[in-house]
Amino acid sequence: MTFSNKQRNYIEDLIAFDTTSIHSNLDLIDHVTKILERTRARITLNFNPDKTKANLIASIGPPEAEGGVIFSGHTDTVPVTGQDWSTNPYRAVEENGKIFARGSTDMKGFCGLALAAFEHVATEHESKLQKPLHLLLTYDEEVGCIGAQNFVTTNSHLLTKPDLILVGEPTNLRPILAHKGIRCFNASAKGHGYHSSAPDKGVSAIQYNARLSGYVYRIGESLKNEGITDLRFDPSYSTVNVGTIQGGSAVNVVADECVFSFETRPVPGDNGDVLVEKFLAAQEKVQNCFKKAARDTGLELHLALDEYVSVPPFDGNEHHPGSKLLINLLDDKTVGVAPFCTEAGIFQNAGWNSIVCGPGSIEQAHQPDEFITIDQLKRGAHLIEKISHRCFEPA
Numbered sequence: 555m556t557f558s559n560k561q562r563n564y565i566e567d568l569i570a571f572d573t574t575s576i577h578s579n580l581d582l583i584d585h586v587t588k589i590l591e592r593t594r595a596r597i598t599l600n601f602n603p604d605k606t607k608a609n610l611i612a613s614i615g616p617p618e619a620e621g622g623v624i625f626s627g628h629t630d631t632v633p634v635t636g637q638d639w640s641t642n643p644y645r646a647v648e649e650n651g652k653i654f655a656r657g658s659t660d661m662k663g664f665c666g667l668a669l670a671a672f673e674h675v676a677t678e679h680e681s682k683l684q685k686p687l688h689l690l691l692t693y694d695e696e697v698g699c700i701g702a703q704n705f706v707t708t709n710s711h712l713l714t715k716p717d718l719i720l721v722g723e724p725t726n727l728r729p730i731l732a733h734k735g736i737r738c739f740n741a742s743a744k745g746h747g748y749h750s751s752a753p754d755k756g757v758s759a760i761q762y763n764a765r766l767s768g769y770v771y772r773i774g775e776s777l778k779n780e781g782i783t784d785l786r787f788d789p790s791y792s793t794v795n796v797g798t799i800q801g802g803s804a805v806n807v808v809a810d811e812c813v814f815s816f817e818t819r820p821v822p823g824d825n826g827d828v829l830v831e832k833f834l835a836a837q838e839k840v841q842n843c844f845k846k847a848a849r850d851t852g853l854e855l856h857l858a859l860d861e862y863v864s865v866p867p868f869d870g871n872e873h874h875p876g877s878k879l880l881i882n883l884l885d886d887k888t889v890g891v892a893p894f895c896t897e898a899g900i901f902q903n904a905g906w907n908s909i910v911c912g913p914g915s916i917e918q919a920h921q922p923d924e925f926i927t928i929d930q931l932k933r934g935a936h937l938i939e940k941i942s943h944r945c946f947e948p949a
């Protein structure tokens with residue numbers, strides 16, 4: 555197993571682009587496009603609405619053939635703000651068999667390896683391809699898998715159904731076949747400010763939203779006790795959490811505004827809709843109570859629910875031929891679940907057999923002095939090469 559200079563350079567070049575999710579990823583996409591334009595790969599860019607970010611899909615091999623493989627990685631990284639780094643996070647530094655940099659493990663290490671492998675097949679083995687090989691690089695994974703959702707909605711028709719889409723998130727090269735989803739919401743209340751000496755002349759947004767935030771936990775209890783359980787996870791049920799609550803300006807003022815944010819992490823089989831329906835029903839009930847009490851006063855209360863992240867749970871199929879192919883190539887064949895979210899649920903829901911498996915450890919992801927070991931990169935490169943050979947076999 556080797557780790558070539560080319561692979562190293564590709565990873566280092568990707569790391570050098572600061573693609574924190576709040577920034578554009580277009581310089582990185584342009585860089586990759588230029589590399590791939592030297593091959594006969596078919597390249598499509600799929601932009602976000604304001605054209606500041608793009609997914610890239612590159613394909614080689616017979617476009618109409620069923621099967622084949624997609625290597626998929628996200629290009630964005632989490633911020634380094636407030637983190638104490640020993641080195642420049644956007645310059646790869648190798649020390650003691652590890653490469654340190656933001657995104658080294660999550661997940662420019664994988665992206666660089668996949669790019670090198672894709673380019674190698676496109677340059678050296680194109681005539682051998684019996685099935686298409688694809689490289690998919692997405693934007694905004696870290697802020698809700700937005701790029702992947704855009705890609706699946708607008709561009710999935712470009713591809714035939716693959717045998718496997720390998721989502722190369724860092725799992726230490728263990729096969730991950732399931733994870734929970736995540737949905738995040740803001741619940742806002744707008745009332746009417748007034749001096750606290752006469753609270754009845756105002757409408758306290760805090761009063762109503764406090765009731766509703768408490769109700770989120772009651773829904774959480776019911777999901778725990780009566781909802782779907784999946785013993786692969788700890789905890790085995792869909793969870794909820796109210797993470798922030800803001801409102802009011804002073805103790806002697808009736809608060810005119812209050813917002814709280816909450817999330818649910820649904821297990822496979824639960825899409826989070828039960829929570830949403832129950833919460834909306836509770837909002838309506840609170841609204842009706844208010845209407846009754848505020849009759850003839852002319853005062854108003856506005857309640858709203860805004861969803862800002864929605865990533866479905868992932869439940870893969872370990873018995874699919876594409877999954878078996880991958881699992882058989884791994885040293886550790888134990889199928890597991892992940893405590894984090896990925897794009898795999900979106901791809902699986904689109905009908906593409908998905909597995910999450912990539913070099914590096916999630917424990918280093920998002921941390922200061924993030925690193926990936928050269929050993930994991932070697933093993934990752936070997937795995938990617940072997941999987942790409944799948945496309946040389948007849949359908």
Ligand SMILES: [Zn+2]
Binds near residue numbers: 628660661695723724
């Ligand atoms: Zn990631």
